[in-house]
Structures are given as C-alpha cells and as structure tokens.
Amino acid sequence: MAFPEHFLWGGATAANQLEGAYLEGGKGLSIADVMTCGGKSRFKVDLPAIKPEYQKFLSKMRYVTFEKDGQDGACIAFKQNTYPDHGTPKIVEGEYYPNHEAIDFYHHYKEDIALMAEMGFKAYRMSIAWSRIYPNGDDDAPNEEGLAFYDRVFDELLKYGIEPIVTLSHYEMPLALSMKYQGFANRKLVDIFYKYCATVFERYAGKVKYWLTFNEINSIIHSSYVNAGVFANDRQLSEYASYHQMLASAKVCQLAHEKYPHFKIGCMISSSIPYAYTCKPEDNLEALKSYDLRVNYYSDTMVRGYLPEYKIKDLERRGIKLPIMEEDRAILEKGTVDFISISYYQTSIAAASDDGLKMAEGNMIRHIANPHLKTSEWGWSIDPVGLRYTLNYLYDRYHKPIMIVENGLGAFDTLNEDKTVHDAYRISYLQEHLSEVKKAIEIDGVDVMGYTSWGCIDLVSCSSGQMSKRYGFVYVDRDDDGNGTLARYPKDSFYWYQHIIETNGEEL
Numbered sequence: 199m200a201f202p203e204h205f206l207w208g209g210a211t212a213a214n215q216l217e218g219a220y221l222e223g224g225k226g227l228s229i230a231d232v233m234t235c236g237g238k239s240r241f242k243v244d245l246p247a248i249k250p251e252y253q254k255f256l257s258k259m260r261y262v263t264f265e266k267d268g269q270d271g272a273c274i275a276f277k278q279n280t281y282p283d284h285g286t287p288k289i290v291e292g293e294y295y296p297n298h299e300a301i302d303f304y305h306h307y308k309e310d311i312a313l314m315a316e317m318g319f320k321a322y323r324m325s326i327a328w329s330r331i332y333p334n335g336d337d338d339a340p341n342e343e344g345l346a347f348y349d350r351v352f353d354e355l356l357k358y359g360i361e362p363i364v365t366l367s368h369y370e371m372p373l374a375l376s377m378k379y380q381g382f383a384n385r386k387l388v389d390i391f392y393k394y395c396a397t398v399f400e401r402y403a404g405k406v407k408y409w410l411t412f413n414e415i416n417s418i419i420h421s422s423y424v425n426a427g428v429f430a431n432d433r434q435l436s437e438y439a440s441y442h443q444m445l446a447s448a449k450v451c452q453l454a455h456e457k458y459p460h461f462k463i464g465c466m467i468s469s470s471i472p473y474a475y476t477c478k479p480e481d482n483l484e485a486l487k488s489y490d491l492r493v494n495y496y497s498d499t500m501v502r503g504y505l506p507e508y509k510i511k512d513l514e515r516r517g518i519k520l521p522i523m524e525e526d527r528a529i530l531e532k533g534t535v536d537f538i539s540i541s542y543y544q545t546s547i548a549a550a551s552d553d554g555l556k557m558a559e560g561n562m563i564r565h566i567a568n569p570h571l572k573t574s575e576w577g578w579s580i581d582p583v584g585l586r587y588t589l590n591y592l593y594d595r596y597h598k599p600i601m602i603v604e605n606g607l608g609a610f611d612t613l614n615e616d617k618t619v620h621d622a623y624r625i626s627y628l629q630e631h632l633s634e635v636k637k638a639i640e641i642d643g644v645d646v647m648g649y650t651s652w653g654c655i656d657l658v659s660c661s662s663g664q665m666s667k668r669y670g671f672v673y674v675d676r677d678d679d680g681n682g683t684l685a686r687y688p689k690d691s692f693y694w695y696q697h698i699i700e701t702n703g704e705e706l
C-alpha cells in the first residue's frame with residue numbers, strides 16, 4: 199500500500215476566505231478585511247463600523263487610494279496594487295467585497311463539515327482568525343465569543359473523526375497591530391503572537407494536535423502587508439518582519455514542545471521550486487540561489503534552527519542589519535518544527551537574464567513561462583511532476599515528514615440546471631498530482647503525512663478577490679457581486695475524491 203494507513207486525506211481553507219461574519223461575535227477588523235494580496239481586489243467597509251483612527255490609517259496606506267463619500271452607512275471602496283505592472287491604484291466606489299461575507303462558513307459550518315465527512319475527510323486544515331480571539335491584537339483578555347466559535351467548529355470535526363490542522367496566521371492579523379506597530383516589523387509582535395498562541399493552545403489542547411504557525415511565510419518577499427502587516431514598501435522592514443515571524447514561530451514551537459508534548463508543529467512554505475531555463479551553468483546557479491533566498495532561507499531557519507550563511511551574506515550586501523538580540527540564537531535553536539508543510543501550485547523558471555523571455559501569471563508574482571507546461575485558465579502553470587520533484591528536494595534536505603496542505607486547480611465552474619457541476623478538468627488535475635505524490639512515497643521513499651486540497655469548498659480567491667475562481671469539491675452558489683443563495687452542491691470531483699479516500703489512494 200503506497201499511502202500510509204493513517205494518511206491525512208482532506209481539504210484546506212483559511213478563515214478570511216470563507217468565514218464571512220467579519221464584524222460578528224466580537225471580532226475586530228483584520229488586515230484581510232481591508233486588503234487582499236491581489237491587485238484586482240475590491241473592498242467595501244461599512245462606515246459606522248470603522249473607527250476614526252482606522253480611517254486615518256487607511257487613508258495613509260501606501261498602495262491604496264482612499265475615499266469616502268461622507269454618507270453614513272455608505273461604503274468605502276478602494277483598490278490595492280502591489281504589482282508594478284498593473285498601473286496606478288484606483289478608487290472603486292461602492293463595489294462589493296466578497297471576503298466580508300465570503301461563503302458564510304461562520305453560520306454554515308455544520309453543513310460544510312457534514313459534507314467533508316461525507317467525502318471521508320480524515321483531516322481539515324483551517325485557520326483561526328486572530329482578530330476573533332484578540333480583536334485588537336494587544337487586548338488584555340481574549341474574546342470568549344471567538345474562542346467559543348472555534349470550540350464548536352472543532353467539536354463538530356471531532357464528532358466525525360476529522361483531525362483539525364490549524365494555521366495560526368493565514369494572511370491576516372488584527373488590523374490594529376498593523377496600524378500601531380507596523381505589524382511584525384516591530385519585535386513587540388513576537389510576544390503578542392506568542393500570547394495569542396498560548397491562549398489557543400491552552401483552550402484547544404484537547405482538540406487540536408496539528409498546528410502551522412504562518413501561512414506561506416516566505417510570501418513576505420512580495421506581499422509584506424498581507425503576510426506580516428507591514429504596510430510600508432520597505433525591504434528592511436520586510437526583512438525585520440520575517441525574522442520576527444520566524445522567532446515568534448520558534449518561541450511557539452518551544453512552548454508547544456514543553457507544555458503540550460502531543461502537539462506537532464509545522465512551518466508552512468510556498469514551494470514554487472525554480473527549474474533552470476537552460477542547462478547553462480549560469481542559469482542553474484541562478485535557480486539554486488533564487489530558491490535559497492525565496493524559499494530555503496525560511497525553511498532552513500525553522501527546520502535547522504539557525505540563519506543560513508547565504509542569507510547573512512545577502513543581507514550584508516543589501517546593507518541590512520537584522521535586529522538580532524542575544525537570546526535569539528537559543529530561541530531559534532530550541533524552537534525547530536516537527537514537520538514541514540507546503541503549498542504547491544506550480545514550479546517556476548530561473549535564468550541568469552530574463553531579457554526577452556515570455557512571462558506567465560502566478561500567485562502574487564509573475565514568472566518566466568515554461569514552454570513545456572500547460573497553464574490553468576488563470577495562467578498558472580500545471581506541473582504534477584514538479585510536485586514529486588519538490589517532495590524529493592525537501593525530504594533530501596531536511597529528512598522531516600512533509601504535509602501538502604495546499605494544492606488544487608482554480609477554475610471557472612458551471613452550475614447546471616440540475617445542480618450538477620461536471621469538473622472533469624479538476625479531477626484530472628488532482629489525479630495527476632496525487633499520482634506523483636504516490637510515486638514520491640512508493641518509489642522515492644519520501645515521508646508524506648497528508649494531503650489537504652486547497653479550497654475544498656468554494657471560497658474567495660486570495661489573489662483575485664473573486665468567488666468565480668473556484669477550487670472546491672463543493673460548489674457554493676455565490677457570485678463575484680454577492681448574488682446567490684449560498685446553497686452548497688457537490689461537484690463530480692466530490693464523488694471522485696470520496697472514492698480516492700475510501701480506497702486510500704490505491705485506485706489513483
């Protein structure tokens with residue numbers, strides 16, 4: 199049998215992309231309520247709900263043009279733009295922002311978890327919205343209503359024997375922390391995050407065993423706001439922020455290991471491995487170096503427990519001195535992770551010079567296009583073999599168990615009149631990727647613990663801010679403008695995945 203007996207089959211989501219209820223249950227505003235990572239995102243915020251100090255802050259944000267129409271109850275809409283290619287940010291008056299209501303998991307969680315159970319999920323990767331627990335981030339006491347919500351969600355999962363895998367910060371943090379401290383650029387955030395984690399660890403110690411600290415921690419290179427609450431476009435502050443995040447992650451790991459020995463803590467890396475564009479030595483060196491700085495720096499630090507030499511040199515060349523304190527070395531050393539988790543959507547290409555090369559779309563960044571690969575409707579390259587390659591690379595480098603916590607196809611789906619969705623394209627995408635996972639386990643001996651397909655139920659896309667980019671096994675009747683009944687309908691892929699789980703991947 200290729201897949202281990204207790205392989206964690208399941209799906210993955212993030213609070214800000216599916217919960218909705220953005221101002222319910224005592225929740226504070228989070229950075230995800232005012233901005234997503236994509237240049238095409240749209241926002242609507244109800245004026246009465248916005249405190250004056252937030253309004254002032256928002257008007258100062260670097261990539262945002264901000265305007266209100268002065269009417270009570272009207273909406274403020276603005277566009278973010280961190281992509282140099284997309285031109286000047288624009289005000290978009292009165293547009294609907296899907297994240298605020300998303301698919302309303304907050305009120306539909308029982309129905310949604312029942313569908314996951316019907317598919318046979320062994321695990322569900324989800325995130326806690328930090329701003330539900332500490333609405334302003336640095337509040338003295340946690341918000342009981344927020345804590346109670348996740349108690350209900352975990353209880354529901356455990357009722358069906360589904361193991362929760364919880365991301366502590368998935369592209370969000372209380373907005374106030376970004377305003378007050380410039381997010382993780384400030385070392386104070388290490389303790390603030392630690393306190394939040396200590397609260398949820400204690401509360402859910404009997405319910406949750408698997409934790410991930412920061413979603414795609416390496417995405418800070420191109421999205422420091424979404425990833426770490428740093429709104430200035432400043433390389434030095436971003437470097438500080440990721441250093442502080444890794445320190446925070448290490449402190450939290452240490453806490454878990456000392457106080458909750460049954461916990462397993464993982465780092466989470468966006469793993470778009472670069473192939474060299476040609477077999478020229480220069481292109482290969484570029485591939486190696488770019489992977490070091492974009493990805494390995496983060497996993498090396500969190501898995502091995504110290505800052506790698508190539509990064510120290512890179513920072514020296516940039517004239518950046520990290521705010522390292524004496525105790526940090528021991529913190530990093532003691533707080534290494536138990537496993538590695540990755541998102542895998544595509545590979546990339548590295549070349550010593552990209553002059554004249556064709557570019558392709560990607561998640562937040564653009565790449566050199568790979569002429570050997572097909573792309574999705576959203577321009578992302580499709581590379582199942584690259585997943586096997588990535589798993590081998592990571593396992594050779596670290597020899598730690600690996601969990602694939604994101605992989606999937608974002609596509610336009612059609613809901614037929616009889617409420618079916620024939621998503622054969624999604625089935626073949628997943629089938630091809632899972633077959634490569636199987637080979638990595640069976641042929642290469644990689645220790646893969648689990649696979650949670652991204653967006654197992656349709657949710658709001660992170661990069662485009664739209665509902666119409668769908669990943670789910672379950673269709674949710676909601677469009678980009680907020681129309682729809684929110685009814686849930688299993689797609690063809692739902693039954694396919696159910697069978698794969700039932701047979702533990704034997705029939706792939």
Ligand code: BGP
Pocket residue numbers: 212215369413414468541561604608652658659660661662667
């Ligand atoms: C990852 C994020 C997810 C998710 C996914 C798909 O980078 O961790 O939150 O959204 O990408 O991206 P998108 O929604 O932009 O298609």
